[in-house]
Amino acid sequence: MEWHEIYDPASAELDQLAARYGLHPLHVEDCRHRDQRAKIEEGQGYLFTVLKPVRVGEDGNFAAVDLDIFLGTDFVITVAETDCPEVRALIGRIHQAMANEARSDRVYHRIVDELVDSYLPLLDKLNETIDQLEDQALESPTPDVLSTIFATKRTLIFLRGVLVNTRDLAAHLQRIEVPWISHEMMPFFRDVYDHVARNLDMVEIMRDLLAGTLDVYLSSVANRTNQVMKVLTVLGTIALPALVISGFYGMNVKGLPAAESPHGVMLVLGAMLVTTGVLLWVLKRLGWF
Amino acid sequence: MEWHEIYDPASAELDQLAARYGLHPLHVEDCRHRDQRAKIEEGQGYLFTVLKPVRVGEDGNFAAVDLDIFLGTDFVITVAETDCPEVRALIGRIHQAMANEARSDRVYHRIVDELVDSYLPLLDKLNETIDQLEDQALESPTPDVLSTIFATKRTLIFLRGVLVNTRDLAAHLQRIEVPWISHEMMPFFRDVYDHVARNLDMVEIMRDLLAGTLDVYLSSVANRTNQVMKVLTVLGTIALPALVISGFYGMNVKGLPAAESPHGVMLVLGAMLVTTGVLLWVLKRLGWF
Amino acid sequence: MEWHEIYDPASAELDQLAARYGLHPLHVEDCRHRDQRAKIEEGQGYLFTVLKPVRVGEDGNFAAVDLDIFLGTDFVITVAETDCPEVRALIGRIHQAMANEARSDRVYHRIVDELVDSYLPLLDKLNETIDQLEDQALESPTPDVLSTIFATKRTLIFLRGVLVNTRDLAAHLQRIEVPWISHEMMPFFRDVYDHVARNLDMVEIMRDLLAGTLDVYLSSVANRTNQVMKVLTVLGTIALPALVISGFYGMNVKGLPAAESPHGVMLVLGAMLVTTGVLLWVLKRLGWF
Amino acid sequence: MEWHEIYDPASAELDQLAARYGLHPLHVEDCRHRDQRAKIEEGQGYLFTVLKPVRVGEDGNFAAVDLDIFLGTDFVITVAETDCPEVRALIGRIHQAMANEARSDRVYHRIVDELVDSYLPLLDKLNETIDQLEDQALESPTPDVLSTIFATKRTLIFLRGVLVNTRDLAAHLQRIEVPWISHEMMPFFRDVYDHVARNLDMVEIMRDLLAGTLDVYLSSVANRTNQVMKVLTVLGTIALPALVISGFYGMNVKGLPAAESPHGVMLVLGAMLVTTGVLLWVLKRLGWF
């Protein structure tokens, strides 16, 4: 079995291999035009697969690159994007582990299997982010939280797209009947399908939870505005009687009751406190604090 | 019929049984790597099933563990997680009740049946929680209610995932054709399917009701803010005429009307009360209280 | 043809009939454990059907009970819940109308048909409630309206569950091929299916309308809060210039302009009215009232 | 070919025709009980179709009536509701245009085709309404707009129900194999299907747009409340420093700074303007206006 590793899709090596193994021009073109969907296609004497490894970019955002695999009876060709060290490392690791492997379908399964498992750390990280977002939405619903919710939503939407296509690919793999894939590999491909389906379940659950987080955010802000309004109203309640009464006694009008009395101040002050007290008691009865 | 109960998936006993009965390495691996999806797979001479018993953890949160079953002509192997007393109790109870049972498919059905029924108490508890949440959302929409709504949503989402997979498993069981499951068991498996489907219906209904609870919460908060605003405005309405008029008479300006009159205070007070009264009457006409 | 009416599922009569007609133990058990889903199952020599009559309980809430029917070549067995006068009345009415009917499939069709039609009054009542709720949500969005919306939603969710299962049952009836159902009944079962489907359409439409009612409620509350805020701001606009100017002239400071003038009060009053007027004019230009 | 037009479903003529052509009693009953779903059913020697012409009632609301068609080898029977001039006009127009038509399937196609096209004016009117609603929701979100949104939603929900059933009917027509429909009519029925599908697409698009309109309404109200709050706060900002300072100088306390100075008023007025100016500048920096 020969394993051809290509890290520059534009290289002439790919053209030579295409001529040697009779690869379809459209498949070679797919390798050279990035941003394909994950898919599997049967060619003449080989199987063409596009996988979507994911990586976290420098800006913290999720990015999906392409990894193309041609699988024939006695050859595997992997075509990776030029500038993706993660994929190079993954391929290198598998190459080392399977140096003496004679069957191309086993190598192919190993690559697909490891790739599917490589989504897990990202999923765990997203899960953690959503946990934190829920707490923050409840306790401090700032615009930053809103922005993070939206960014996480964006990541989940993209990830879901990748996983849905990968699941279709894995489902196709379970049904495939080509001479260069041994029948005993089928349980292993079913296992791959199971893993992708579990990943997809996780993404769907996270999408649902994230939508809940946004609802919590909005409800939480509404609740806080309600609290602020209550504080404002309580403040007004404390101040208004005093203002009204002191305004009354501030008038340059004759005959203000008790104004000339030596206990005038005490009486007025008492009136203020009683009115404020009554208002506060009413608000307390209404369950405001 | 032999029933092998294993409570430590890492034990060598599982390896011996795998060798004896020809269990597929992937299935043994599934027993040892937890967090599988509920599923059913046909192996060579046996049926491999993963079930998901649920338990309420110490923190009040829902948790699903794994219970793996191998069913062959004359054997049943159950592999439970090490640290789950509930599953151990359930298996023990069935073991005692079916001590003299000679057919492995009956034992298998009993385990699946009891497991599906074990979801009911949790579902009832959730139903009760949602009932309470609705009342609380209407009467006291605090952040705690929001937090409980979210936690309940999380539980329902997870539970739904488990039940969807269990339903697929039960649907598969109805169609299965293997020599070691007697045809007369089919009505019983259809019954299991019915129970899972009913559980799933309940979860879907609860999800729908919970979404309604959140809507009620948000509307309730909006309503309360509206009430608070009205109180604030009514307070302002009562106070403002008095403040404006007393401010007017507090000016150090000559020629304030009626200021020198002996009935000045009465006239001014009357003006205050009339203006406030008119404003309150207008608000009442607008239907504010 | 014999029609066995049973109104106590626990009675020994059911056991005798089970022995006589060879009813499957699971079906007998279904009769005794309430809260089954509407379903149809083919037994050995008979058809087992679970229907879900609905009734409005004393608390005004919707409740579904069970009505089980066994249909064989020359017998019909109906098993009703013990404490449900409505079902007893319905069965009694049909029994009287079909006293001389010799064919069991006609009796069976009549029961299913009348049961499906018995949902209509409830649907009409719900439709009316939703009409009222819309008006109330627009005109007086009180917490009571919110509570009624939620209760109606709950009823619709349950009703939908019942009708979906009944529709599947009716679809199954159209395809069934058993010797004890004459082929000429098929158009009648298609008619039953049509009625269930129309009921289900109505429920879906009502769910959609109810969701709209909640949106109207929330928007209506937001709108009212907006109105209250405007009133508060307009009140402030009227009062503030007067307060500021009278405060200014209330100062114990020398040299207040025009304070000593005999027209002082008129000038100050004019200044107050002009400022307030200008502010009101600005608000009017902004389209506030 | 004979075309029987019936405008009174209760008439004895329908019974005579039923006897003559062997129409199934259930179909005759469907003609007499209104509010059927659009559907197509194969009878013995004829095809029974229920169509749903729509009309705009006097109250501006949408209403669907029934139009029943029996199609046989050499006859067409149309049964319209008694009190619907629009349907009578449509039938009359087609009757005139096809007076010499010898084939019943062509007449049948023409009726179905014209009926499907008769939905277009209503759809165009709805589209226009939604366009206006969007503008109004943005510019003047009054309760009237909310009420119109809800009424339009109701119309769309009903219309969608009618069109979904009509689409199923048209799909059924494409697959039908009866001797009295010539095979060369198939492209014409596919054309009818296309038109219904396009109508349904339009309705789905309008539902989506209308949901957007409601979101715009709610966001627009929230935005306006935000603006009102800002105006209130800016008003408070302008007035508060003046009130605080004039209150201070209004106190009957000895030793008020600069109170005795001849430039006292100017100093105090300056202090008021500077404080207000600083507050306004801060609000401007925060981007409030």
Place this chain on the structure above:
Amino acid sequence: MEWHEIYDPASAELDQLAARYGLHPLHVEDCRHRDQRAKIEEGQGYLFTVLKPVRVGEDGNFAAVDLDIFLGTDFVITVAETDCPEVRALIGRIHQAMANEARSDRVYHRIVDELVDSYLPLLDKLNETIDQLEDQALESPTPDVLSTIFATKRTLIFLRGVLVNTRDLAAHLQRIEVPWISHEMMPFFRDVYDHVARNLDMVEIMRDLLAGTLDVYLSSVANRTNQVMKVLTVLGTIALPALVISGFYGMNVKGLPAAESPHGVMLVLGAMLVTTGVLLWVLKRLGWF
């Protein structure tokens, strides 16, 4: 192979071609009545296809026009709308590139392929718009942003409709079996399907993101209102103690404490500052700023 380009659907040339190649009258009619759905239909000896090129109109809005193609063994007929320079340019470009092409199916594939790719610039522009909208919704949620969100939603809804129909068309193309399409074209049609599916994925993702943008908008406005309320309350907090105390000392009542003291002003001022300070400290403890 002959390629007939028609840029005026009403021209007599189309009638002549219809007669020559036996085109179905309904297909000719489809060419002349615009606003068809994208579709593919098999005629006698030819394939009829409706494509939907998109263009950005002068008002910045999206518009879809019709492009009809008839494909036979040795002919291609393209019928474009009269007033669409973009489609004319596209056809012209392909005509030049494939001047010597002898096979009609290759020409047909090229047209379909280029048309599907012509959606990409519009999709990229929409993606950019949504990116900007998210930022604007967070930072300056004005009514303009709301209006743009709605317009973008409208475009996406229409675009989705076009793409769903085009995808069905492409799926149909993959399965088609007609003598005038060589079997070796199949991988190329699968490639077209892939491109349409990817475009559709992008639209679905953008719809999801846009819905998120609206949620962000609403949450952002709610948050801002909350901020404004806090500012208003803080302003009130600063002013109220001063107002109450100065009102108190402004009263024409005897015996005001410390009013006669030479340090009166200082004492009163101190009381004001301390009360305000305490209130601000309480608000700070509540986490308001």
